[in-house]
Structures are given as structure tokens and as C-alpha cells.
Amino acid sequence: MHVPDGFINAPVSAASAVVAAAAVAVSLRGARRELSGAGAPNDLGGDRTAPLAGLVAAFVFAAQMLNFPVATGTSGHLLGGALAAVLVGPATGVLCITVVLLLQGVLFADGGLTALGVNVTVMGAVGVGTAYVLFRGLLAVLPRRRGSVTVATCVAAFASVPASAAAFTLLYAVGGTTDVPIDAVLTAMVGVHALVGIGEAAITTLTVGAVLAVRPDLVYGARALVAPLKLRVGGELVDARPADRAAALGLGAHRSPRFPRAVWLTGLAVAVALAGFVSYYASAEPDGLEKVAADEGFDGKAEEHATADSPLADYGIESIADARLSGGLAGVIGVGATAAVGTGLFAVVVVRRRRGRGRGSTAEVRPATGPAARPPIAELGPGPGGGRAPGRPYPPPVDPGERA
Incomplete structure (x- = not known):
């Protein structure tokens, strides 16, 4: 649903850019808390969540290259708003989608540059916002168990796509450059994107379910379902504080115990495989917006992209004649660029939060002596039947992907 230049007039495009900029500004502030691991069990730190958020952006980029057929002569692709919101949080999710849309527009001539605000508003703010509100x-109302996260993810992902389509139609009703019946556009847009939503729900649910199966603590939307770490100090069971955890491991105040390297490498490999190999077999039919524009007669208003001469335009490398190799290399470059830009952005957000938190901290650090100096014992919440799980010395379990 990448809106090209020319579909929406200049005043509404400018107003959408203001809305998108405001959404990004608010998201930058919210992402500082999400990326710091606040509210997470086991003290997830920014050195873990920033690379994971960059990975989510790279995965969304790769998945958007995989157009799948939804009707005769029509295809669709993942929007990714629900996926990003559930995995890394709504504010970080908006930033993930923004990074993807920006790189697609600048490097690959996909989605207009003057329409960037429209695309961020429609797919970022509306898509992510709708998905996360419905998910929460x-x-x-659902039972507090892992299956509820899967069900909520599926429904939220499905609903986010027609919601984004309706948002585009609203913008077109106000600033469309062609006089067409808006009710017909709305019916067509919501109808075809409801079919796209089925694919969105399937991809999002499978992806979130895979992460839940191996590392539920890394799923932002499932944090409330993971038992927080407990420490036995002086015979009393208390909630572990980040400082306690860092002290127990001999780490700095803002370092997390272990980066989930296996999860990150696996996710990156999947994104590279999707963009570099599977994308060659994607549907070549026009996507939902292109199809509706052609049927309703406003496709002719699309303007030539400002970066149409880019070496990577249309997801191919101009100097390589072989279509499979050209598209595959372009996809891999896109995944790498998105992961790098996304991770860098989110790392800056984390650093800014650390500095702000450090300036406001006046706590005195004193070495522990006596019985309190003994290493605390960790307990992972209540055990079966409501009893306490057996205590065990810190640190927490080793990442399963690192035992090999």
C-alpha cells in the first residue's frame, strides 16, 4: 500500500507530513522506555532490545518484498504494523515502519518522497496504533496465557490492514487529485485489503508464535505473562531490581546479562533468505492500492519517482542483467541497510535515555557487607499449585541458542 507521488495533493501531503513527524516525535519518546526494557521480566536492557528492534525493521522490509496473490489480478504484502507493535512495542513499532518506508523511498523508489508523510501516517501511525489498541x-478480556497472545496478535494484524486502507481513503477524500466516487474507493480499498489482512494475520501470527515458543521474554506484548524474577534476600522473597541483578552478575548498572545472539542471527538469516531468494517467486500482480487505482481511474495521476534513477530502483541492480541475481542482491542490501539504520537509531534512543537517567540519579552506591553481601538466590515466580519454585543461584538460564 505504498502511496506514490501525485495521488494526494500538496496541502494534504504537507499536513500528513506534519502528522507523521508528530507521530515519530512521540514515538521517539515512548521508544526510550520500551527499548530500555522497562516493565520486562529479567531486566531486558537496551543493548539487547535495540538490535532486536533493528532486526524487526529488517524482517518487515524483507517480508514486504513478498507479494502474495489475494484475488484475480491482485496481490498484497505484509504491512508489518502489528508485527512490530507486538514484538517491540507500539512506539518502537512506528519507528520500525518509518525506517522501512524511508529506505524504500530513498533507495528503491518504492512509495513517493512527497507522499512519505502519507505512508508513515497510514501504515505507521494508523496501522501500528490500530493493531496495538486492539491487541491490548x-x-x-482473554485468559492470561500464551495462547491469548497468539489469538490477539492474529485479530489485531488482520484488522490493521483494512484500517490503514480506510485511512488512505479518508486522505484521498480530502486531497485526492482525481474526482472519483469516494464510496466506491472506500468499498474497493477495504474489500481488497481485508483479503490482504488474512495474509497479514497468518505471517504475523506465525512469526510472533515462533519467537514466543523459544524466547517469550523477548516479546513486548507478552511481558505481562512472564513471571518476574524474584530474589531471596535474608530469607525474604522480593522482586529483583535492575541494580540487584547487575550487582549479582558484576555488571554495570545498565548492562544486561546476555545478548540473545542465536535469536538475532536466526532472524537475520531468515530476513536475508526471504529478500535474497524467496522474493524472486513473489507475485508480480499489482498490489491492492495499484489495483483499486486502476479500476477507479486515478492510477494515471502517479508521478515518476524522484529516485527512479537510483541503482537499486524497483528492487534490482541496474548493472546486473540476471533478474534473479539482481533482485536477490538488492534485497540483501536492503535488509542490511535497514538493520544497520534501525539498530543505529534505536541505539541512539537508548543512549539518550541512559544519559537522561544518569543526570537525574542521586543515589549513593555503597558496598554491601555482612549477610547482605551474599549472592542472592533467584526464584522464577510461583511454581505448580501456587507454591514457590525452588531457588537457585543467579545468573539466569543460558540462552538455548548458545549451548552448542
């Missing part, structure tokens, strides 16, 4: 609402 469903979790509030």
Missing part, C-alpha cells in the same frame, strides 16, 4: 484490548 483483547488481552484484557
Whole structure:
């Protein structure tokens, strides 16, 4: 649903850019908390969550290259708003989608540059916002178990796509450059994107479910379902504080105990495989917006992209004649660029939060002596039947991917 230049007039495009900039500014502030691991069990730190957020952006980029057929002569692709919101949080999710859209527009001539604000508003703010509000609402009424996260993810992902389509139609009703019946556009857009939503729900649910199966502590939307770490200090069971955990491991105040290297490498390999190999077999049919524009007669308003002469335009490398190799290399470059830019952005967000938190800290650090100096004992919440799980010395379990 990448809106090209020319579909929306200049005033509405400018207003959408202001809305998108405001959404990004608010998201930058919210992402500082999400990326710091606040509210997570086991003290997830920014040195773990920033690379994971960059990985999510890279995965969304790769998945958007895989157009799948949804009807005769029509295809669709992942929007990724629900996926990003559930995995890394709504604010970080908006930033992930923004990074993807920016790189697609600048490097690959996909989505207009003057329409970037429209795309960020439609796919970022509306897509992510709709998905996360519905996701949290469903979790509030469903039983507190892992299956509820899967169900809520599926429904939220499905609903986010027609919601984004309706948002585009609203913008087109106000600033469309062609006089067409808006009710017909709305019906067509929501109808075809409801079919796209089925694919969105399937991809998002499978991806979130895979991460839940191996590392539920890394899923932002499932943090409330993971038992927080408990420490036995002086015979009393208390919630572990980040400082306690760092002291027990001999780490700095803002370092997390272990980076989930296996998860990150696996996710990156999957993204590279999707963009570099599987994308060659994607559907070549026009996507939902292109199809509706052609049917309703406003496709002719699309303007030539400002970066149409880019070496990577249309997801291919101009100097390579072989289509499979050209598209595959372009996809791999895109995944690498998105992962690098995304991780760098999120790392800056984390650093800014650390500096702000450090300036406001006045706590005195004193060495522990006596019985309190003994290493605390960790307990992972209540055990079966409501009893306490057996205590064991810190640190926490080793990442399963690192035992080999």
C-alpha cells in the first residue's frame, strides 16, 4: 500500500507530513522506555532490545518484498504494523515502519518522497496504533496465557490492514487529485485489503508464535505473562531490581546479562533468505492500492519517482542483467541497510535515555557487607499449585541458542 507521488495533493501531503513527524516525535519518546526494557521480566536492557528492534525493521522490509496473490489480478504484502507493535512495542513499532518506508523511498523508489508523510501516517501511525489498541484490548478480556497472545496478535494484524486502507481513503477524500466516487474507493480499498489482512494475520501470527515458543521474554506484548524474577534476600522473597541483578552478575548498572545472539542471527538469516531468494517467486500482480487505482481511474495521476534513477530502483541492480541475481542482491542490501539504520537509531534512543537517567540519579552506591553481601538466590515466580519454585543461584538460564 505504498502511496506514490501525485495521488494526494500538496496541502494534504504537507499536513500528513506534519502528522507523521508528530507521530515519530512521540514515538521517539515512548521508544526510550520500551527499548530500555522497562516493565520486562529479567531486566531486558537496551543493548539487547535495540538490535532486536533493528532486526524487526529488517524482517518487515524483507517480508514486504513478498507479494502474495489475494484475488484475480491482485496481490498484497505484509504491512508489518502489528508485527512490530507486538514484538517491540507500539512506539518502537512506528519507528520500525518509518525506517522501512524511508529506505524504500530513498533507495528503491518504492512509495513517493512527497507522499512519505502519507505512508508513515497510514501504515505507521494508523496501522501500528490500530493493531496495538486492539491487541491490548483483547488481552484484557482473554485468559492470561500464551495462547491469548497468539489469538490477539492474529485479530489485531488482520484488522490493521483494512484500517490503514480506510485511512488512505479518508486522505484521498480530502486531497485526492482525481474526482472519483469516494464510496466506491472506500468499498474497493477495504474489500481488497481485508483479503490482504488474512495474509497479514497468518505471517504475523506465525512469526510472533515462533519467537514466543523459544524466547517469550523477548516479546513486548507478552511481558505481562512472564513471571518476574524474584530474589531471596535474608530469607525474604522480593522482586529483583535492575541494580540487584547487575550487582549479582558484576555488571554495570545498565548492562544486561546476555545478548540473545542465536535469536538475532536466526532472524537475520531468515530476513536475508526471504529478500535474497524467496522474493524472486513473489507475485508480480499489482498490489491492492495499484489495483483499486486502476479500476477507479486515478492510477494515471502517479508521478515518476524522484529516485527512479537510483541503482537499486524497483528492487534490482541496474548493472546486473540476471533478474534473479539482481533482485536477490538488492534485497540483501536492503535488509542490511535497514538493520544497520534501525539498530543505529534505536541505539541512539537508548543512549539518550541512559544519559537522561544518569543526570537525574542521586543515589549513593555503597558496598554491601555482612549477610547482605551474599549472592542472592533467584526464584522464577510461583511454581505448580501456587507454591514457590525452588531457588537457585543467579545468573539466569543460558540462552538455548548458545549451548552448542
